[in-house]
Amino acid sequence: xxxxxxxxxxxxxxxxxxxxxxxxxxxxxxxxxxxxxxxxxxxxxxxxxxxxxxxxxxxxxxxxxxxxxxxxxxxxxxxxxxxxxxxxxxxxxxxxxxxxxxxxxxxxxxxxxxx
Amino acid sequence: xxxxxxxxxxxxxxxxxxxxxxxxxxxxxxxxxxxxxxxxxxxxxxxxxxxxxxxxxxxxxxxxxxxxxxxxxxxxxxxxxxxxxxxxxxxxxxxxxxxxxxxxxxxxxxxx
Numbered sequence: 001x002x003x004x005x006x007x008x009x010x011x012x013x014x015x016x017x018x019x020x021x022x023x024x025x026x027x028x029x030x031x032x033x034x035x036x037x038x039x040x041x042x043x044x045x046x047x048x049x050x051x052x053x054x055x056x057x058x059x060x061x062x063x064x065x066x067x068x069x070x071x072x073x074x075x076x077x078x079x080x081x082x083x084x085x086x087x088x089x090x091x092x093x094x095x096x097x098x099x100x101x102x103x104x105x106x107x108x109x110x111x112x113x114x115x
Numbered sequence: 116x117x118x119x120x121x122x123x124x125x126x127x128x129x130x131x132x133x134x135x136x137x138x139x140x141x142x143x144x145x146x147x148x149x150x151x152x153x154x155x156x157x158x159x160x161x162x163x164x165x166x167x168x169x170x171x172x173x174x175x176x177x178x179x180x181x182x183x184x185x186x187x188x189x190x191x192x193x194x195x196x197x198x199x200x201x202x203x204x205x206x207x208x209x210x211x212x213x214x215x216x217x218x219x220x221x222x223x224x225x226x227x
Contacts, residue, residue, distance in 0.1 A: 004157075031213045042203065042219035043158075050212050058214075090157060094213045101145055101213040103160040104205075 002026050006091050006107035013081040013114045021076040021110050023091030031094045032074040033058070033104070034066065036087040043090065049074055081114045088112070127224045134191040136221045138204030139184075145207045147180055147187050148215065152201045161189075161202075166209075196227045 007022045025032065030051045035043040035058075045058030047066040055066050063085060065077040074093075078085060088111050094104040128134050138147070146165045150158040164171045164180045164187065171178045177190040191198055201222050205215040 033215070035217070040219060043205075043217040045214065045216070048212075048214055092158075092215075094215075096213075100165070101207050103148055103163050104158075104213065104215060105160070106150075106157040108157045 004091055004093055004105050004107040006089075006110050008110060009108065011110060011112050013078070013112065015081060015083060015114060017081050019078050019081065021078075021089055021091075021112075023074045023076065023107060024072050025074075025091075025093040025105070026072065027093060027095070027105065028071060029093035029095040029105070030071065031104075032068065033092045033094075034064070034074070034076045035090045035092065036060065036085075037090060037109075038087050046089075047076065078112075083114045086112060086114045124219070125222045125224075127226065128194055130194060130196055130225055130227050132194055134194050134198070134223050134225070136189045136202055136204075136223070138187045138189070138218055140187075140204075140206045140216075141185065142206075143209035144182070145209055147178075148205045148207065149176075149178060149187075149189050150203045150205060150217075152203065152220070154200075158203065191223075194223075194225045196225050199223060199225045 004025045032049045034046040037043050044060050049055045049068040052071050088109050090109050091107045092104040148163045149161045152158045162173045162178050164178050175192045180187045201220045203220045205217045
């Protein structure tokens, strides 16, 4: 059981380039999220999904797109990379048990540097 | 804005001592969760306490929740060097969907 898998683990981009961070979970969780983690800022929510075909913006959505065509996958697209997007990105998934929200499971992160 | 705010931000203790961290939040919640992050790794869930619970235990961890004060505390008893990590509180807001809001984290260093 792999849990939440993120690829790649490391990436260097030039300003203006685009790329997609991949996230896949094998736990049949309905909720999936993308966070970015910057020093001293904790984790900030970028985008969020409550199920296939449904996405919503989080706290810091500008410059990022997401889609959720399947339950398992939730890719994050950087449209035109900027140095301000240098960060560590985490994908998470969670579910409900008996209509009660449960804990989130996190991927190992993608460390992105934009030069 | 961050929902949870941990206090203190950094803590250095001797092995065997207890470590206590506090978290405050602003809005109504379904539950509050604590996570640990080792350097360069992903977050690992430690404990979840629901809004109708006041205290919860898991091994050497004890979490309290005071919804009237909108605060929570995490106690790690008999700390070990392996407990060295950053600890985050996260709130699941009342309107649901498990849209977690994280605090800035609390770095704990346990000195052997």
